[in-house]
Amino acid sequence: MTSDDIAGIVAERRRAFEAGITKPLAWRRQQLNGIRRMLEDHSAEFEAAVAADLHRNPTETQLADVNVVLSEVAHALRHLKSWAAPKRASLPLALQPAKGWVVREPLGVALVIAPWNYPIQLLLGPVVAAIAAGNAVVMKPSELAPATSAVFAKLVPDYLDARAVAVVEGAVEETTALLAKRFDHIFYTGGARVGRIVAEAAAKHLTPITLELGGKSPVYVDDSVHLETAARRIAWGKYFNAGQTCVAPDYLLGTREVLDAVVPLIEKAVREFYGSDPQASGDYARIVNPGRFDALAGMLGDGTAVLGG
Known part of the structure; x- marks a missing residue:
């Protein structure tokens, strides 16, 4: 997809917004129900895509x-x-004697850039919010989850209003071209x-942004x-x-006595969940690509304690 293609996609969504297509509550409900039907009608297809990616x-x-x-869709429809x-x-x-109201108006065209680790939730969650607020949306799935990205590119035009909602696939070049355009809000996870x-x-x-970035998640265990x-x-x-997962436990904190007792129990739990050879387990996901795998493998030599093999 060229930069001109992307410019045309963004411009078309802006025309749809400026024409008032996205503002009626009936339109918003229709799109939210379209997301729900897409996930329900193609549940197995989404499962297979995430299995292929992860x-x-x-x-x-x-x-x-x-x-x-x-759940996000149901909550938005309810409220x-x-x-x-x-x-x-x-x-x-x-x-006085004036009266005042706060009137909430849609912003315009929103860009949602999703990561690969939860490629459905972290794309559609912000999209649900943007549509509920009456915005047009450009969705950018992660290129590191290509099977899931392809499913979105195929299904979204069938379930959502293509005049106002679009999917742009691609990697750094396409994302860079998108970021060069003017949006009214950008949501990046x-x-x-990045x-x-x-x-x-x-x-x-001067575009407002929401950056949902990773952090550290220690776990404290006491007696x-x-x-x-x-x-x-x-x-x-x-x-x-x-x-x-951005909120997965990163490390344990506790007294020496507690940690000495809990570490073997964690090892036992890992074996119960995934067997003695997790690579043969159908319940254990995989690191998304060789680059991430190599980065994690490189940490094994720095003295970090690794539980569960």
């Missing part, structure tokens, strides 16, 4: 991706009317390095908890999606 078990995909988005309704606002005495690039590009147009239960929960949280 070797993810279908149960994990339903739990962490599909069901989360369906859409009240969210959009004008709200009375108090005014100072100097302006990913790491700090987050800085997104922020710099948005600043040129008041049931250690075997804690160990199973820690193992589940850490190894879900092969640990590729």
Whole structure:
């Protein structure tokens, strides 16, 4: 896709917004129900795509991706009317007898740039919010989850209004071309390095942004908890999606006595969940690509304790 193609896609969504297509609540409900139907009608296809990208078990995909988005859709549909309704606002005495309201208006055209680790949830979640607010949307799935990206490119035009909602596939070149265009809001999920690039590009147009970036997630264990239960929960949280979760446990904190007791229990839980050879387990996902695998393998020589093999 060329830069001119991308410029045309963005311009078409802006024309749709300026024509008022996205503002009626009936249109917003139709699009939200379209997202719901897309996920329900093609559940198996999405499961297969995520399995191809991440070797993810279908149960994990339903739990962490599909069901989360369906809940977002249901929540938005339930509250859409009240969210959009004008709200009375108090005014100072100097302006009496005037009356005031806060009227929420759509911003315009939103760009949603998604990561690869939860390629359904982290694309459609922000899209649900953008559509519920009455915006046109350009969706950019992650090129590192190409099977899931291809499913979105195929299905979105069948379920959502193609005048106002579009999918742009591609990698760095396409994302760079998108960021060169003016949007009214950009939602990016990913790491700090690319987050800085997104922020710099948005600043040129004074575009507001939402950056959902990763952080650190320590786990503190004390001697008041049931250690075997804690160990199973820690193992589940850490190894879900092969640990590729921004809020997965990063490290444990506790007294030496507690840690000496809980570490063997975590190892036991990992074996119970995935067997003695996790590579042969149908329940264990995979690192997304060789580059990420090599980066993680490089950490094994720095003295970091690795649990579960």
